[in-house]
Amino acid sequence: MTGDRGKERRVQEAVRRHGRERAFAEAEHVISALLADPQVQQAGAQVEAAETELGTEVIRHANASDWPGVASIDSIAASGDDARRASIRRWCEQGLVLLAEDASGPLGYSVLEYTFFEQGFITMVMIAPTARRQGVGARLLKATEAACTSPKLFTSTNVSNHPMQLLLQRVGWSPVGLLYGLDEGDPELFYLCPGAQPRGLVEAEG
Template identity: 30%
Template sequence: MITITKAKIDDLDKLVDIDNMVIGSKNRRNIIQQSIQLEQCLISKEEEEITGFLIYDTNFFECAFISLIIVSPSHRRKGFASALINYMVTISPTNKIFSSSNRSNVSMHKVFEKNEFIRSGIIENLDEGDPEIIYFNELPTEVSLFKRVKAVVQR
């Protein structure tokens, strides 16, 4: 069973290890730590094992922006990214949620589309020859309110 919770500082080393498995570097440690401290980092677990994480903020035109979704290689294509996104939607501090992925990341595009995100734009020149595709999801006010109340009750 997949569970999603807010990350705690005790999770930091495990999250950095998962990030290192995916990108081959531990250079995002400070970003992950700051996100945990700001309570803007969610983790997915299967039983007690951390399987992935999501980082977000509200600095993108005052809208929620999912800046990073990482799932450990051994847990990919098992619903962890979708579970993280769905939970984020329930707790989002804004009705508009944005995210992005390189054009070459076909798997992530499928995850966004499966979770009712639509393409919203493109940014050139971040990674040479691999533009960033922006995704968007907007919750109707009544759905947003219902999901947020439900999320609070479940905590």
């Protein structure tokens, strides 16, 4: 009798498992059919067009084809700096760029790498001149923080770059170190994302 009960339970489990798999398959079929419906596709296109018309801002990962647009809002690349243009192209090709854009085009971008002691590091934050002082930088920092997969996230800026320092302070980043020797007479100030707690300010000379 015990063996019969065990067999019965196995049969019941198999039936339930089959029922779940069939339900998932049917749901997937329904969703696929719904998304393929021309009316649904048309409605989606209308929503997208309405968002574009309203100037809705989106932040997404840039792809390789985005690099010319990204370079166009980078003041150094736009001035004809080939090295910066090459860096932007490489960043986009490697999927390191988060791009903020609306109907008018690119508004700003950030670059997230993991080359700083295997922790996240924001190598670059650049906002288009026409989009500054509109909160784009703060939203990019928040989006980059959300995209970071390491326990800590850092960035740095020159001591002379007061706008970037004010932006970082406004979104809660903490200064954690000062590095001399990168740019003559203009030390690099390092910041830690508010998601991690600093252990104390560190000064170093390069």
